[in-house]
Amino acid sequence: MDLIWSTGDDGPSAGLSDDDVRDAYPWPDHASERRWVRAMMVTTLDGAAAGPDGLSGSISSSVDKAVFHAVRRLAGAVLVGAGTVRAEGYGPLRAAEADAEVRAAAGLAPAPVLAIVSGSLELDFTGPLFAESTIRPIVITGAAPDPARAALAHEHCELVTAPEPRPSAASILSILEDRGLRRIVCEGGPTLLESLVADGLLDEADITVSPTFAGTRSTPRTAGLETVAGFELAHVLTAESFLMCRYVRSDVG
């Protein structure tokens, strides 16, 4: 993977290793206790968030997945909406031996925690995601969840209710922060991301531009905000005609 443009960089540099890619997506220093929320998404040239099969995998690639996994390596929490978990068939988050030392030095648990936002609690609680993640996943739901679904959820995850009927972005993030989770990568989907952006709580957007067209008629809408949110380009990685772009919110960069 090549870095073709970077803030403060004099020119192109070639051949990034896995650790270089991880380091190209820095988190705030552990000691600063600054919360940092980044979005990790792939989009087609015509703005679709999924291919015709309804999955992001069909617009992704091995290099996009390498960036996706590199960013998880030093994350505290992977935040995701229930729609994405159901559509993409999310698997467990496990500790990686190679990251043990660097995670411990950054004050992180051995693996990132999966945090799922769901109102309905229609999730496969008996599947491997819940049974085999190194750290018990957190499910964030509204103030009055369905009692039967909530009872089932309690058996398999840490179920946390927000004060509102539908968890606000601020409540979601403060529930994570209360658990010491300040490095947050939100892997979508568009509905959850929209609430983070609408409330001004997204610090960074790590966007892969996939060299494909998918058609946007049946993909999730992505234009629900009244005004657009501004970000500045920090770097572009490229491989196999994919662009992996890192944008940081204009007022925090």
Ligand SMILES: NC(=O)c1ccc[n+]([C@@H]2O[C@H](COP(=O)([O-])OP(=O)(O)OC[C@H]3O[C@@H](n4cnc5c(N)ncnc54)[C@H](OP(=O)(O)O)[C@@H]3O)[C@@H](O)[C@H]2O)c1
């Ligand atoms: N291109 C990419 O990088 C990328 C990334 C992720 C997903 N996707 C694609 O996006 C599609 C899914 O889109 P989506 O917008 O439905 O995904 P989503 O945001 O992951 O899921 C929406 C669901 O999450 C829950 N949710 C989200 N925000 C909530 C809130 N504030 N309070 C309570 N519940 C909340 C609700 O779950 P309940 O229904 O359980 O109440 C809601 O129905 C799939 O096709 C997936 O493949 C693409």
